[in-house]
Amino acid sequence: MPEFRVAPEDGGRRIDLLVAHHSGSSRSLVAQAIRNGSVRLNGEPIEKGSVAVAEGDTIAFEVPERVALAALAEELPLDVVYEDDDLLVVNKAAGMVTHPAHGAPDGTLVNALLAHVGTLPGDPLRPGLVHRLDRDTSGLLVVAKTADVLSALGKAMMRRFIQREYLGLVAGVPQHAEGTIEGAIGRDERNRLKYAIRGDGKPAVTHYALRERLGDTSELVFRLETGRTHQIRVHLTAFGLPIVNDLLYGKRDPRVNLPGQALHAWRLRFRHPASREELSFEVSPPPAYAAAKAALRA
Numbered sequence: 001m002p003e004f005r006v007a008p009e010d011g012g013r014r015i016d017l018l019v020a021h022h023s024g025s026s027r028s029l030v031a032q033a034i035r036n037g038s039v040r041l042n043g044e045p046i047e048k049g050s051v052a053v054a055e056g057d058t059i060a061f062e063v064p065e066r067v068a069l070a071a072l073a074e075e076l077p078l079d080v081v082y083e084d085d086d087l088l089v090v091n092k093a094a095g096m097v098t099h100p101a102h103g104a105p106d107g108t109l110v111n112a113l114l115a116h117v118g119t120l121p122g123d124p125l126r127p128g129l130v131h132r133l134d135r136d137t138s139g140l141l142v143v144a145k146t147a148d149v150l151s152a153l154g155k156a157m158m159r160r161f162i163q164r165e166y167l168g169l170v171a172g173v174p175q176h177a178e179g180t181i182e183g184a185i186g187r188d189e190r191n192r193l194k195y196a197i198r199g200d201g202k203p204a205v206t207h208y209a210l211r212e213r214l215g216d217t218s219e220l221v222f223r224l225e226t227g228r229t230h231q232i233r234v235h236l237t238a239f240g241l242p243i244v245n246d247l248l249y250g251k252r253d254p255r256v257n258l259p260g261q262a263l264h265a266w267r268l269r270f271r272h273p274a275s276r277e278e279l280s281f282e283v284s285p286p287p288a289y290a291a292a293k294a295a296l297r298a
Helices: 015-023 027-035 109-117 147-158 231-238 287-297
Strands: 003-005 039-041 058-061 080-083 087-092 138-144 163-171 178-182 185-187 195-197 205-214 217-224 263-271 278-282
Touching (some): 163 231, 178 231, 205 231, 205 287, 217 231
Parallel strands (some): 138 263
Antiparallel strands (some): 003 058, 080 087, 087 138, 178 205, 205 217, 263 278
16 A cells, blocks of 8 residues: 655645545545545544645555446437437436446436447547537437538537527526527636636527516526537526526525426427438426426416
């Protein structure tokens, strides 16, 4: 088990930060090692990563290696809205991660797609994906079955030829019935799980329209010009109308029973890369969203 002595300049620092530095591992892997009893301070296992160390302390550690991710086929429920030889459109359930990642290595939409289709083109962990949805956002996604279609749809997305509309419940009522929110988005410096409006971020534009007022809340329709991570959630929080039940950017609303933010990818429209036919799809929000809307209206 590797070990080191705490240098004078590191006295008072958290032990998990020092172990991460000396091991070259992530803090999540260090936390796993602590839970396993594999981080010792002066010969004794510790229980918390927040323990402060002192100059001259001896720290021994054994951090597990990060397991390589792989997208494997899994027989999971999959709501296919449309399918042909070139692509398919699916309705992703709220609570399902779009593709494998550390923290969600399986049980994702991609795992279900591979079981349904067999093979998909592109990135091994994001095969066939032209765009993605957050875990707790439900709704429509287009998936390419061939490399040519994936390339064509990717270019269409960049040129804003793929039209996407969302429905969302927000805390509050906008002053104007419709409008546009602009603000460049980048990762939040204070919380790596969040994004924020930043001067050095990537340009982002969200159009909104009031669909229904629900007492002290409302339902809005969103149309995206860009597709930044968490775009609607970041823009609406900055606008003073956070998405209802957004546990990352807002707070839980006790009146609703949802796994997370009340957001649904409602409509999707694009030109088929092979047939050149205009395709248009619409799916109603899931029952939990409808129930939340009814509760807020009441």
